[in-house]
Amino acid sequence: MFHKYAFQVSTLSAVRVRFAPSPTGYLHVGGARTALFNWLYARKVGGVFVLRIEDTDAERSSTEMVDGILDSLQWLGLNWDEGPFFQSQRKDLYLTAARKLQEKGFAYRCYCHPSELNELRLQAEKSGKPWKYDGRCTALSPQDHQRLDAEGRTFAVRFRVPQEGAVKFQDIVFGDVEFSHDQIEDFVLIRSDGLPTFHLSVVVDDIDMHISHVIRGADHLSNTPKHILLFQALDAPMPAFAHVPLILGPDRSRLSKRHGATAAGAYREMGILAEAMRNFLSLLGWSPGDNRELMRTPELIEAYSLEGISRSSAVFDLQKLEWFNSQYMQLLTAEELEPLAKEKFIQQGCWNPDWEGESRQWFLKTLELIKPRMRSLNDLTGASRAFFADDFPLDMAAKEKFWKDERLSELLSQLAGEIDGIDAFDATTAEQALRTFADKSGVKAGLLINAARVALTGQAVAPSLFAVMETLGKAKTVRRLQAAAQILTAPAS
Ligand code: GLU
Numbered sequence: 001m002f003h004k005y006a007f008q009v010s011t012l013s014a015v016r017v018r019f020a021p022s023p024t025g026y027l028h029v030g031g032a033r034t035a036l037f038n039w040l041y042a043r044k045v046g047g048v049f050v051l052r053i054e055d056t057d058a059e060r061s062s063t064e065m066v067d068g069i070l071d072s073l074q075w076l077g078l079n080w081d082e083g084p085f086f087q088s089q090r091k092d093l094y095l096t097a098a099r100k101l102q103e104k105g106f107a108y109r110c111y112c113h114p115s116e117l118n119e120l121r122l123q124a125e126k127s128g129k130p131w132k133y134d135g136r137c138t139a140l141s142p143q144d145h146q147r148l149d150a151e152g153r154t155f156a157v158r159f160r161v162p163q164e165g166a167v168k169f170q171d172i173v174f175g176d177v178e179f180s181h182d183q184i185e186d187f188v189l190i191r192s193d194g195l196p197t198f199h200l201s202v203v204v205d206d207i208d209m210h211i212s213h214v215i216r217g218a219d220h221l222s223n224t225p226k227h228i229l230l231f232q233a234l235d236a237p238m239p240a241f242a243h244v245p246l247i248l249g250p251d252r253s254r255l256s257k258r259h260g261a262t263a264a265g266a267y268r269e270m271g272i273l274a275e276a277m278r279n280f281l282s283l284l285g286w287s288p289g290d291n292r293e294l295m296r297t298p299e300l301i302e303a304y305s306l307e308g309i310s311r312s313s314a315v316f317d318l319q320k321l322e323w324f325n326s327q328y329m330q331l332l333t334a335e336e337l338e339p340l341a342k343e344k345f346i347q348q349g350c351w352n353p354d355w356e357g358e359s360r361q362w363f364l365k366t367l368e369l370i371k372p373r374m375r376s377l378n379d380l381t382g383a384s385r386a387f388f389a390d391d392f393p394l395d396m397a398a399k400e401k402f403w404k405d406e407r408l409s410e411l412l413s414q415l416a417g418e419i420d421g422i423d424a425f426d427a428t429t430a431e432q433a434l435r436t437f438a439d440k441s442g443v444k445a446g447l448l449i450n451a452a453r454v455a456l457t458g459q460a461v462a463p464s465l466f467a468v469m470e471t472l473g474k475a476k477t478v479r480r481l482q483a484a485a486q487i488l489t490a491p492a493s
Contacts, residue, residue, distance in 0.1 A: 012212035012237050015047025019073075019080070020202065020216070022054040023065035027072040029255060029316065030217060030247045032264040033281045037244055038215045039078045040282065040304040050209055051083035056201055058088065072264045077274050077297070085209070087201050094196035097204045097234060098157050098189050106233035107189055109155040110137040111148045114192075132185040133158070157190040159199075159229065167225035172242035173309045174218070179225040187226050199223065203230040211239050215306070218243040242306045245285045246313045260318045271376030272321065273340065276328035280321045284314035294327055322375065329374040334367040341367060341380055348381045350389055366471050369463050386457040387471060398460035402450040409488030411441060412455060415448060416481035425474040427466035434466075455484030 019035040021027065027035075042049035051073070055061035070084065101107035110133075117133065124131040138160065140148075148155070166180040189200040196204075206214060206227075214227075221243045231238050249259030256262065261270070267277055278297055287310065288295070288303035295303065329337075338356075341363075345351035355363040370384045386392035405411075418437045422429050434452070438445040449465050456468055456477060469477045 012210055012239065014210070014212060015042065015045045016050060016210050016212050017042050017047060017215055018050040018052050018083075018206070018209060018211050019078075020052040020054050020205075021069050022057065022060075023062065023069055024057065024060040025065060026263040026265060027069045029262050029264055029281070031069075032072065032076060032078075032277075033247065033284050033314075034215065034217055034244060035073060035078050036076070036278060036281050037242075037286065037309070039080075040301055041213065041215065041306060042081070043301045044304045047212070048081045049078075050085070050211070051080035052085045052205060052209070053083075053087065054198065054201065055086055055088045056091075056196060056198070061088075068265065072268070075268050075274055076264065076277060082209075085205070087205065090201070090205065090208075091196065093208060094201050094204050095190070095194075098196065098200060101159070101189065101230075101233055102157060104233070105160070107157050107159050108138050108186075109140065109145055110158045110186075110188070111140070111145075111153050111155045112137060113153075135160075135186050138186075154192040156188045156192045158186040158188055159226070159233070161186050161226075161229060167228050169224065169228055169241060171221070171224070172213075172240055172306045173245070173311055174221065174243055175311075177221065177224070179222075184225055184229075199226050199230065203227050203234065203236075206239060207231065207234060207236040213240045213242060213306070215242045215244065218245050242309060244309055245311060247284055248313045248315050250315060250317060252313075252315065255316050259316060267321070271344065271378030271380075272325050273328045273332070273377065275332075276321070276325040279328070280324045284316065285310055294324070294331075296331065326375040329371055329376070332371075334364040334371070337367050337371070338364065340377055344377045344380050345388070350381060352388070362471070369467055369471055373461065373463065383459060384457075386459070387468075390476075392458045394454070394458045395460060398454045398458070401460060402454045403484070403488060405447060405451070407443070408447075408451050409485045411443065411448060412451060412481050412488065413485035414441070415452065416478045416485065419469070419474065419481065420478045422474065425470075427464070427470040430469040430477070431466040451484070452481060456480050 017038040019031075019038050021031055021035075039049050041047065053066055053069075055066065066084075073080070098107060102109070112133075120134070121131040135158075137155075137158070145155075161184045162181050164181060166178050167184070168176065168178045171177050187199055188197050190196055205211075214224075224241055224243070228238065247255045249255050251259075261267065264277070268274075275297055279293075279295055279300065282295070282300050282304075283293060286304075286308050289308055292299075292303070332340075342351060342356065345355075352359070366387050370379070370387060373379070374384065380388065415434065415437055418433045419425070419430060422433055434448055435445050438448050450460075453462050453465050453468070454460060456462075456465070456472060462468055472480070
């Protein structure tokens with residue numbers, strides 16, 4: 001007998017997808033990409049995005065990990081419509097399903113002790129055969145069960161995989177997939193400690209939550225035949241399956257810490273914008289079918305389709321992410337950047353509440369001014385720190401290069417005086433003052449401009465000096481020019 005099961009199209013009418021992380025670690029980049037693909041699909045077709053925490057493995061799961069995962073998903077803007085549901089709170093559902101499967105003959109008790117199974121496995125390995133549980137406990141009668149129970153033996157519950165035939169299905173990404181039944185062992189549904197396994201809980205939940213499309217990592221492809229057998233045995237409508245390709249490092253080995261941070265949250269720390277991250281992740285194994293790469297989220301949603309997911313592994317390229325990020329720094333308006341900047345300043349302990357009060361216009365204008373040179377949000381408290389705080393670092397290379405001229409200590413001090421004398425201080429009047437002063441002193445304006453830029457920002461490269469002066473205001477400009485003059489006067493230590 002040969003079963004043919006082809007399920008390209010979900011037999012459920014409403015689109016409901018889920019992201020089902022196991023909280024045994026932080027949210028990995030691969031997990032974030034899986035979550036994003038589910039989210040994009042739900043948003044594209046007006047479906048429901050469910051969040052389910054697969055925490056049945058109590059020893060390896062922790063609430064800190066759960067919080068970390070939720071936090072990263074929130075940061076990425078992947079808002080869920082239902083959940084989070086916790087499998088640890090749904091155990092009864094799985095046990096009921098296991099009972100039902102036993103009643104109907106789809107599952108049976110296995111009293112084999114782990115040491116016994118281990119012995120069998122070793123024997124198989126010795127004789128060069130691949131190990132597969134041989135189904136010896138299927139032969140046990142109810143009387144045998146009673147006897148073994150009386151002996152105090154514990155049992156696991158195994159699914160009875162039909163001996164003949166094959167599971168065939170059509171994965172949306174990988175196309176026709178076939179596993180003959182003899183490749184699949186009678187897998188465990190309930191372990192001898194009474195805990196449901198991943199296979200059982202995932203299918204019971206997908207049924208209970210009416211999941212129409214299972215979109216998950218390709219590492220689960222080999223689990224899918226087992227899941228399909230369970231869906232059938234539980235007489236449930238079959239979801240469609242889409243397995244998304246692996247993510248590799250640039251050397252084409254599986255993405256690992258060697259290639260850079262693998263925790264999605266680490267990119268937040270690096271000052272990556274969530275929207276840039278979404279765009280970057282979306283292209284790890286998916287494409288809109290044309291050459292577009294830079295796509296803001298509404299455009300991504302519009303372009304998204306499961307058919308656009310590719311079968312070949314995706315390569316994680318950190319430089320590309322950095323490129324996306326600098327593009328997004330330019331694409332976002334100052335108003336869009338404002339809450340993100342606030343979050344970053346708060347995180348770094350240098351947020352000034354005035355910036356959303358009386359100085360809000362100044363704050364927005366300053367963001368606008370520094371945006372063109374920003375590569376990440378971290379530049380706010382890094383290279384652009386001088387705009388927001390007085391304790392900014394002085395770049396040594398900039399100092400070397402632009403504070404060489406011995407006349408500068410005198411010149412900067414005098415320039416401070418000139419600036420101080422301006423009544424209507426702004427970029428234009430500051431420029432006039434500086435150029436007039438340069439002429440008067442017989443030096444090139446460039447000498448003063450470069451030296452003053454280092455004095456005001458600590459950096460060799462910054463926006464137009466006069467715009468910088470206007471942003472800092474007269475008092476700070478004067479103070480910093482004087483401070484620089486003083487450093488230059490002080491004998492080198
Ligand atoms: N909990 C599984 C994992 O973290 C995902 C299961 C699934 O998506 O079906 O890999």
